[in-house]
Amino acid sequence: MSTVMVVTSGKGGVGKTTSSASLGAALAQRGQNVVLVDFDVGLRNLDLIMGAERRVVFDLVNVIQGDAKLPQALIRDKRLETLSLLPASQTRDKDALTEEGVGRVIEELKERFDWIICDSPAGIEKGATLAMRYADLAVVVTNPEVSSVRDSDRIIGMLDSKTRRAEGGERVDKRLLLTRYDPVRAARGEMMKVDDVLEILAVPLLGIVMESPDVLTASNMGAPVTLHNPASPAAQAYTEAARRLLGEEIPVNQPAPRQGGLFSRLFGKKAAAA
Amino acid sequence: MAVDRVERRSGREGADIFDLPTVRLRGRNVLALVLAPEFPMSDWFAAFDRQLNAAPGFFADRPIVADLRPALAEGGPQAIGLVLDTLALRDLKLIGVEGAEARHLAGTPWERLATRLHGRETTVETPEEDAAAEPAEPPAPAQTSLLIDRPVRSGQSVVFAEGDVTIVGSVSSGAEVLAGGSIHVYGALRGRAIAGLRAGAGARIFCRKLEAELVGVDTLYRTAEHWGPALHGRSVQVLCDRGSLRLSAFD
Numbered sequence: 176m177s178t179v180m181v182v183t184s185g186k187g188g189v190g191k192t193t194s195s196a197s198l199g200a201a202l203a204q205r206g207q208n209v210v211l212v213d214f215d216v217g218l219r220n221l222d223l224i225m226g227a228e229r230r231v232v233f234d235l236v237n238v239i240q241g242d243a244k245l246p247q248a249l250i251r252d253k254r255l256e257t258l259s260l261l262p263a264s265q266t267r268d269k270d271a272l273t274e275e276g277v278g279r280v281i282e283e284l285k286e287r288f289d290w291i292i293c294d295s296p297a298g299i300e301k302g303a304t305l306a307m308r309y310a311d312l313a314v315v316v317t318n319p320e321v322s323s324v325r326d327s328d329r330i331i332g333m334l335d336s337k338t339r340r341a342e343g344g345e346r347v348d349k350r351l352l353l354t355r356y357d358p359v360r361a362a363r364g365e366m367m368k369v370d371d372v373l374e375i376l377a378v379p380l381l382g383i384v385m386e387s388p389d390v391l392t393a394s395n396m397g398a399p400v401t402l403h404n405p406a407s408p409a410a411q412a413y414t415e416a417a418r419r420l421l422g423e424e425i426p427v428n429q430p431a432p433r434q435g436g437l438f439s440r441l442f443g444k445k446a447a448a449a
Numbered sequence: 450m451a452v453d454r455v456e457r458r459s460g461r462e463g464a465d466i467f468d469l470p471t472v473r474l475r476g477r478n479v480l481a482l483v484l485a486p487e488f489p490m491s492d493w494f495a496a497f498d499r500q501l502n503a504a505p506g507f508f509a510d511r512p513i514v515a516d517l518r519p520a521l522a523e524g525g526p527q528a529i530g531l532v533l534d535t536l537a538l539r540d541l542k543l544i545g546v547e548g549a550e551a552r553h554l555a556g557t558p559w560e561r562l563a564t565r566l567h568g569r570e571t572t573v574e575t576p577e578e579d580a581a582a583e584p585a586e587p588p589a590p591a592q593t594s595l596l597i598d599r600p601v602r603s604g605q606s607v608v609f610a611e612g613d614v615t616i617v618g619s620v621s622s623g624a625e626v627l628a629g630g631s632i633h634v635y636g637a638l639r640g641r642a643i644a645g646l647r648a649g650a651g652a653r654i655f656c657r658k659l660e661a662e663l664v665g666v667d668t669l670y671r672t673a674e675h676w677g678p679a680l681h682g683r684s685v686q687v688l689c690d691r692g693s694l695r696l697s698a699f700d
Contacts, residue, residue, distance in 0.1 A: 299604075321622075325603050328621045332602030375621065375639070377600050 177285045180292050180420075181310040183334075185326030187297030189318045190354040193390055193400070195294035196224045197410070198314070200399035201417035202290055203258035210249065210288045212280075213263035214306035215296040216271060222262045225252065226397025236264040239276035245283050254402055259288070269302040281309045299333060307338055312348045312420075314381060318355045319367040324375055327351075331378060350381035352416060357386045358430045369429050382416035384409050385430050481544060481566075482508070482573060485516035486532050488523040494535060501539060513541045514566060518548030530557045593630075600636065601626060610646050622662060631655070642687075643670065650689035659685040659696070669694040 182195040195211055203209045213221040216236060222228045227250050233243035238261070245261075252258040261284070264271065284291045295306035307313060313334050317327040334347045341347060353372060360366040373380060384390075385408055393403035401410045401417075408430075415425050486493050501508060515536055520528045529549055537543060545563035546554070554560045593612035601607055601616060603623035614628040619636035626632055626640070629647035631654065638656035643665040645652030650667045659680050663672050664687045671687075671694050684699040 325622050328603035329623065332605045332624075335599070335602070336605075374637075375619070377619065 177289050177291060178312055179281060179285070179310050180290060180312040180314060181295055181307045182292060182314045182316060183295035183303060183307055183330050184297065184316040184323070185299060185303075185330040186318075186323045189316050189323050190384070190390075191297070191316050192220045192224055192294055193394060194314065194316050194352055194354060194384070194413070195292050196221060196399040197401050197413040198417050198420070199290070199292045200252075200255060200258060201401045201414045202420065203252070203255045204401065204414075205417065205421065206257065207290055207421070208257050208288045209290045209292060210259045210261055210284055212261045212284070212291060212293045214272070214293055214302050216263045216302060217265065217268045218296065219263035219265050221260065221294050222250075223397060224394050224399065225260050227252070227260050227262070228397075231262045234262045234264040235280065236267050236271045238280055239271070239273060245280065254398075269296070269300065269305075272301065272305050274305060274308060277305050278309060299329065303330075304333065304337055307334055307347075309339055310334070310347050311340065312350070314350050314352050315376070315378060316352050316354055317372060317376070319353060319357075319361060319369070319372055321367065324367065324372055328376060331376065349378045350420075351376055351378045352381045352384065354384045355386045356383050356430060380427050381419055382412050382427060383430060384412040384416075479512060480571070480573070481512040481514045481568070483514045483516050483547065483570075484536065484541075485519055486536070487519040490520075490532070490535070498539075508539075508541060511542065512544040514545050514547055515543060516547045517553075521549055521553070526553050529553050530559065533557075533559045533562075595628075601640070603640070612647075619658075620661075622660075628652070638664075641665075644687075645689075652689075654687040655685075657684050658682055664694070664696070666694060671696070 182191050182198070184191050192215075199209045199211045211221055211225070212235065213219050214235070215221070222231055230250050233248035235248070237243040238245050238248050248261055250260045250262065252260065281291060293306045293310065296302040315327050315331060317323050331349060334349055335341050338347050351373070353369060356369070357366055361368050369383065387407060387409040389404050389407035390400050390409045393400035396403055400407060401413050404410055405414070419425055484497070486497075513536065515533060517529055517532065520532045533543065533546070543559075543562060545566045546559075547566065549564060551560070551564045554562060554564065591611065595607070595609040595612070595614045597607060597614065597616045597618070600618035601620045601624040603621040605624050607614060607616075607626045609627070610629040612628070613630040613633065614626055615633040615635070616626065617635045620626055620634055620638050620640045620642065622639040624640035626634075626642045627646060628644050630644065631648070631652045632642045632644045634642070634656040636656075637658035637660050638654075639660045639662070641663040642654050642656075642661060644654045645667040652666055654664055654666065660682060661673060663670055665671070666687060666689050669689060676696050680696055680698055685696055686699065687694060687696050689695070
């Protein structure tokens with residue numbers, strides 16, 4: 176039984192693509208068959224983050240329009256053989272996507288993969304609504320700042336109303352992934368605290384990824400951080416999040432600033448059962 | 450319709466004719482219903498039967514004209530007899546047909562039906578429910594409150610002009626709730642809430658935690674900067690008090 180998972184946020188620049196790549200790689204490292212689907216038609220990035228930009232021949236739009244078969248467009252990762260990428264088209268725009276076409280491609284992907292990870296574009300328009308349309312599970316990527324939290328809230332509302340599942344009376348399972356978290360700034364009150372974000376969004380926490388230069392370095396090297404630097408705190412956070420997606424119960428530790436003192440206590444927050 | 454008076458006076462017919470009384474003919478306008486069965490017939494008759502069952506009184510003693518154009522176009526002349534037989538099975542009073550010639554009916558039990566009826570098309574209200582045929586159910590009491598058992602998210606709008614709205618959960622920043630009566634929020638109110646669209650100044654807003662952007666009752670409203678930090682995060686009610694909006698904490 177495969178799972179269609181959308182990685183979404185509403186706001187741009189919060190880490191959707193990085194999180195899609197890192198979670199996808201972490202799942203593939205645990206033996207799962209994973210495909211990453213880039214829905215950001217016209218502004219594709221996932222191929223760069225995955226280091227596959229020189230291998231793109233056909234893309235999602237070609238498959239939807241019948242110009243290429245799905246296997247021709249899939250790019251298998253050179254480091255992980257269970258990880259594949261279905262790139263977006265850079266020369267088209269979101270209007271090239273159709274609901275029926277996306278549904279057909281997702282059905283076909285379900286026959287080959289355990290996880291279909293849909294990397295959503297920013298915004299609430301066609302690209303984002305089609306990325307979430309067929310999702311069973313949504314990872315809502317949020318930064319601890321008010322604008323990102325409000326946009327995520329808007330997206331959660333759409334997940335509850337605009338998806339196939341919601342229209343069929345079911346619910347899309349939603350998890351919050353808090354990224355670019357800086358415990359020092361949160362302690363100083365310059366950033367929202369984890370509890371405040373959780374209280375506003377009322378969605379179970381999948382993980383907290385700290386702001387880290389490792390993530391940027393990995394992206395520039397064309398590798399998900401879980402592959403490039405597995406020992407880094409960000410990679411560990413993504414790996415733990417992937418394990419939670421697979422049903423393991425691991426408590427989420429709230430990152431504390433290294434300087435110790437007031438916030439040196441680590442207080443565990445229990446992750447919601449997957 | 451005009452009353453026609455036909456006097457039969459033709460002098461050559463014989464003397465006894467003048468002894469007979471004059472036959473007075475009267476005219477009457479009645480509404481005939483036109484039914485136009487279409488292919489696939491099973492679907493059309495299934496749909497028709499449902500309407501018939503819902504309102505049997507509507508068709509009783511009503512003259513029926515069968516419009517055979519669709520049947521003739523799709524099924525040819527042999528479909529005509531079948532359509533008329535099927536209509537007659539439903540105890541309908543067929544008085545004529547449209548869209549078919551007398552030759553189409555010749556030799557069938559239906560050859561006596563009129564094929565050239567005069568008259569104008571009029572619209573007929575299709576009965577939804579026949580009040581006379583079924584015992585009238587008492588109308589369901591109008592819904593006067595709305596319960597929402599989940600958070601109201603940013604960008605969502607809840608509008609319920611009929612009465613009170615109760616929300617078990619929070620109202621997010623950028624969301625709005627508008628109610629005809631009062632609004633109860635068992636959670637944080639972070640967006641907008643406007644009460645009293647119908648109830649007017651008697652409506653109130655209650656929330657467990659006031660972090661709202663705007664609250665309003667009837668025609669009065671206040672934005673967050675008016676009430677300042679003293680009430681922020683507290684359990685509050687909002688009401689109209691002598692023409693101005695008052696916010697007061699419960700704790």
